[in-house]
């Protein structure tokens with residue numbers, strides 16, 4: 491890979507996004523780190539710089555369109571260009587359908603759906619200006635293929651990401667931009683801790699039970715690590731995936747088979 495390729499990863503202060511940023515830096519990308527939490531974003535940048543990588547912080551709440559365009563502008567100002575946009579930031583909510591509030595629904599959709607849309611708009615605009623293509627990589631989920639009780643808002647938002655990925659792939663192909671999504675299963679991050687403890691409350695089950703049940707459905711017999719996801723995103727960010735677009739690919743240890 492040429493030395494001056496640049497990747498921007500949203501929600502990269504923690505969890506899957508942090509692992510993706512670290513992997514892309516190892517792959518030779520200069521990396522812009524976004525997170526709504528400035529402290530974790532700065533900490534991720536420091537880890538990358540300490541390893542000898544080129545990294546900068548690119549602040550934004552991805553639900554805010556203006557902030558997302560400013561995030562891409564800062565990435566280009568600091569690192570020169572943008573080749574790979576990883577729209578990883580997302581949140582979860584755990585509620586039965588009958589308990590979903592309008593406020594909670596709007597908040598999750600603003601981040602998980604609008605955030606992915608604004609990031610793609612801002613990134614594609616920059617990539618089209620550069621004129622030599624690019625890669626947009628969105629965070630969907632196994633829940634975008636097969637959703638679960640009490641995850642109605644979350645699962646439906648990931649179905650939206652899946653549809654947006656297909657539409658973006660068709661619209662951006664003429665500019666040499668591929669668009670794909672990664673669909674993880676049960677990744678042992680803060681998000682799954684939230685799902686498990688909230689499920690214990692709303693379903694009146696012991697803490698740990700939801701995670702254990704999910705684990706039993708994984709053919710490979712272990713929870714996924716953020717690095718498992720990052721390995722796959724590394725492929726999607728590389729030239730080896732150049733002939734793949736519009737796909738929402740499961741990386742879930744064989745939990746959902748389609």
Ligand SMILES: NC(=O)c1ccc[n+]([C@@H]2O[C@H](COP(=O)([O-])OP(=O)(O)OC[C@H]3O[C@@H](n4cnc5c(N)ncnc54)[C@H](O)[C@@H]3O)[C@@H](O)[C@H]2O)c1
Pocket residue numbers: 500501502503504505506507524525526527530550551552553578579580581601629630631632673674675676677678679680681682
């Ligand atoms: N953990 C899983 O099992 C799993 C499975 C499938 C898909 N995913 C998806 O992968 C992505 C990352 O998940 P994770 O497990 O690392 O989550 P996480 O909660 O551990 O980390 C998410 C990061 O995104 C940041 N973030 C949240 N809202 C933001 C906003 N508005 N703007 C910018 N940053 C924001 C958070 O501060 C946090 O650092 C999400 O889109 C999630 O839906 C996760």
